[in-house]
Amino acid sequence: MLLSSSQTLRYVAGSFFNTMRKHLRFFLITLFPSEECLTRHEVDARHDLFYLLVLAENGKNCYNICIMWSKIWHRLTTTIAGGAIIIALASITSRVFGLVRDRLLASHFGAGNELDIYYAAFRIPDLIFNVLILGALSAAFIPVFVDYLQKARENPGQKSEAWDLANSLLNILVLGLILFGLVLFIFTPQLMPLIAPGFDHAKQATTVQLTRIMLGTIIFFGISNIFTGILNSFKRYLSFALAPVLYNVGIIIGILFLVPKFGLKGLAYGVVLGAAMHMLVQLPGVMKVGFRYRMIVDWRNAGVRLIGKLMLPRTFGLAVAQIDQLVSLIIGSTLAAGSVAVFNFANNLQSFPINVFGVSIAVATFPYFSEATAQKDAGLFIHYFSKNFRRILFVIIPVSVLFILLRAQFVRVVLGTGAFDWSDTRLTAQTLGFFSLSLFAQSLIPLLARSFYAWHDTKTPVKVAVISLVTDIVAAILFSRWMGVEGLALAFSLASFINMILLYVLLRKKMGHLDDHVIFLSMVKIIFISLIMGVVVQAAKYFLALGVNMHSFVGIFIQGIGSAAVGLTVYLILALVFKCDEVTIITDWLSKARGQISNTPKNFNDQAHG
Numbered sequence: 117m118l119l120s121s122s123q124t125l126r127y128v129a130g131s132f133f134n135t136m137r138k139h140l141r142f143f144l145i146t147l148f149p150s151e152e153c154l155t156r157h158e159v160d161a162r163h164d165l166f167y168l169l170v171l172a173e174n175g176k177n178c179y180n181i182c183i184m185w186s187k188i189w190h191r192l193t194t195t196i197a198g199g200a201i202i203i204a205l206a207s208i209t210s211r212v213f214g215l216v217r218d219r220l221l222a223s224h225f226g227a228g229n230e231l232d233i234y235y236a237a238f239r240i241p242d243l244i245f246n247v248l249i250l251g252a253l254s255a256a257f258i259p260v261f262v263d264y265l266q267k268a269r270e271n272p273g274q275k276s277e278a279w280d281l282a283n284s285l286l287n288i289l290v291l292g293l294i295l296f297g298l299v300l301f302i303f304t305p306q307l308m309p310l311i312a313p314g315f316d317h318a319k320q321a322t323t324v325q326l327t328r329i330m331l332g333t334i335i336f337f338g339i340s341n342i343f344t345g346i347l348n349s350f351k352r353y354l355s356f357a358l359a360p361v362l363y364n365v366g367i368i369i370g371i372l373f374l375v376p377k378f379g380l381k382g383l384a385y386g387v388v389l390g391a392a393m394h395m396l397v398q399l400p401g402v403m404k405v406g407f408r409y410r411m412i413v414d415w416r417n418a419g420v421r422l423i424g425k426l427m428l429p430r431t432f433g434l435a436v437a438q439i440d441q442l443v444s445l446i447i448g449s450t451l452a453a454g455s456v457a458v459f460n461f462a463n464n465l466q467s468f469p470i471n472v473f474g475v476s477i478a479v480a481t482f483p484y485f486s487e488a489t490a491q492k493d494a495g496l497f498i499h500y501f502s503k504n505f506r507r508i509l510f511v512i513i514p515v516s517v518l519f520i521l522l523r524a525q526f527v528r529v530v531l532g533t534g535a536f537d538w539s540d541t542r543l544t545a546q547t548l549g550f551f552s553l554s555l556f557a558q559s560l561i562p563l564l565a566r567s568f569y570a571w572h573d574t575k576t577p578v579k580v581a582v583i584s585l586v587t588d589i590v591a592a593i594l595f596s597r598w599m600g601v602e603g604l605a606l607a608f609s610l611a612s613f614i615n616m617i618l619l620y621v622l623l624r625k626k627m628g629h630l631d632d633h634v635i636f637l638s639m640v641k642i643i644f645i646s647l648i649m650g651v652v653v654q655a656a657k658y659f660l661a662l663g664v665n666m667h668s669f670v671g672i673f674i675q676g677i678g679s680a681a682v683g684l685t686v687y688l689i690l691a692l693v694f695k696c697d698e699v700t701i702i703t704d705w706l707s708k709a710r711g712q713i714s715n716t717p718k719n720f721n722d723q724a725h726g
Contacts, residue, residue, distance in 0.1 A: 203480055231456070237323050237330055241333055247438060261346070261349045281417060313446060314449030326383070332391075364390065459547060465548050473515075501563070504563060516552050522653070525675060529669065554613050564616065564619035576619075591611065
């Protein structure tokens with residue numbers, strides 16, 4: 117049997133260390149059995165052999181530890197669970213930096229006019245980014261590129277076609293973004309009264325200035341997200357998972373160093389810096405997998421045309437989603453000052469678990485969905501779908517309960533400093549509570565949507581998005597009249613729930629079944645133990661409040677983190693008692709990790725006496 121280069125290296129290194137240990141031990145025992153009756157030079161020689169033996173043993177131990185970690189890293193980079201772990205850890209890091217970013221924003225500006233302007237300025241750049249960039253990447257590029265890579269594996273001579281496709285799409289996308297950016301830069305003053313009709317003339321003028329600066333981000337994000345698609349197709353998760361971390365770092369740099377010098381414009385410059393860092397961190401990764409930039413603009417490329425065909429309905433669907441957010445901004449601008457900021461703060465907080473768990477699992481699963489559909493293996497697709505659908509539910513339902521019960525603690529700890537007073541905290545907490553009602557639905561939508569994309573069906577999610585949009589607009593207009601900004605969050609949750617239900621029903625109709633019986637039983641167990649956890653959290657919250665100063669940051673932090681820790685501990689124990697399949701996945705993985713660790717060599721003293 118032929119060995120790969122890595123297997124040969126492992127074999128040679130292992131043989132070297134084993135042989136060295138055996139010979140050194142033989143010489144040590146036969147030539148110098150003890151230090152009695154030995155000359156000083158012989159004693160020194162014995163000590164030298166002993167130290168060499170220690171080095172050989174340590175070399176063997178280090179070698180085995182390296183092998184163990186290489187196996188763990190291989191699993192992390194070649195499996196859905198591993199990819200989800202990498203993306204989730206990076207997403208957690210990014211979200212932590214995002215919370216730091218929001219805390220700095222709240223401390224510097226509070227929930228007032230300045231942040232209303234800042235968040236409103238995002239709308240036009242976000243519109244272009246989500247419609248033109250994500251439309252090409254999420255729905256179309258990855259499945260088509262994976263198909264090209266699959267053909268290249270069967271016929272290595274076709275590998276250049278995959279890179280020609282990537283370069284053509286990259287160049288066409290960048291040219292399109294430059295064109296749209298220039299047009300919008302010119303007409304931003306005319307568009308702003310439509311986007312934020314509740315702003316006065318001064319606020320609109322400042323928003324125009326920030327918007328024009330932020331338009332520079334779309335070029336960086338366009339290139340960056342093509343890089344993300346390439347890395348995702350190769351199941352290389354680390355580089356693109358770190359990109360959002362650096363994006364938030366750029367904004368934090370803007371808050372700390374650029375705002376004091378440039379005022380609100382410093383925030384916009386920080387956003388552009390973060391976008392550039394988002395792109396640059398992925399460049400080494402795509403170069404490593406074989407990408408080389410070429411100035412190719414081939415409109416007739418079959419892959420480019422297919423991506424364009426698949427992109428159109430997805431682009432419309434993302435436009436629908438952007439209209440949804442735009443409507444929230446329009447209505448929010450007509451409410452009390454600070455409503456736009458409160459809505460965005462609450463939305464950012466609730467996005468933490470969605471991105472860490474829901475989006476990370478969906479992104480990691482998508483290449484496997486695409487491979488299953490490329491092989492026309494419906495059974496394998498359903499297996500991947502059911503397993504990851506249940507994983508999301510297992511994590512996000514208890515998190516939803518925690519967010520609802522501890523919403524005031526979360527908001528006060530993360531944002532409650534400086535100019536962000538108690539009235540801002542209360543309003544943001546209430547808004548967060550209404551968002552949290554649909555956390556499970558929002559977390560499942562990325563997985564459900566990608567299920568359709570993998571089958572090259574981009575129309576169904578668009579139709580469902582339109583229904584969801586109409587629901588959100590009508591509900592937002594009605595609810596905001598008597599609930600203010602909280603009504604916007606409630607309307608969003610209602611629309612998200614309808615979106616999730618319709619996607620699931622239509623996917624089930626398409627596939628025949630989705631392992632429904634197993635999903636239903638898991639969901640019942642998860643909801644039941646989550647409710648028990650909620651009772652425990654509520655009791656712990658009141659108990660801890662008796663022993664801490666609830667008017668201080670430390671007291672509120674201890675109450676929140678303590679109640680959450682007790683609740684999650686109870687949840688995991690109950691999950692083990694009720695034998696939830698999802699928790700056994702975690703315990704099995706930990707058992708394998710312990711097994712790998714226990715297989716490493718014992719220390720030198722144990723071996724010497726063995």
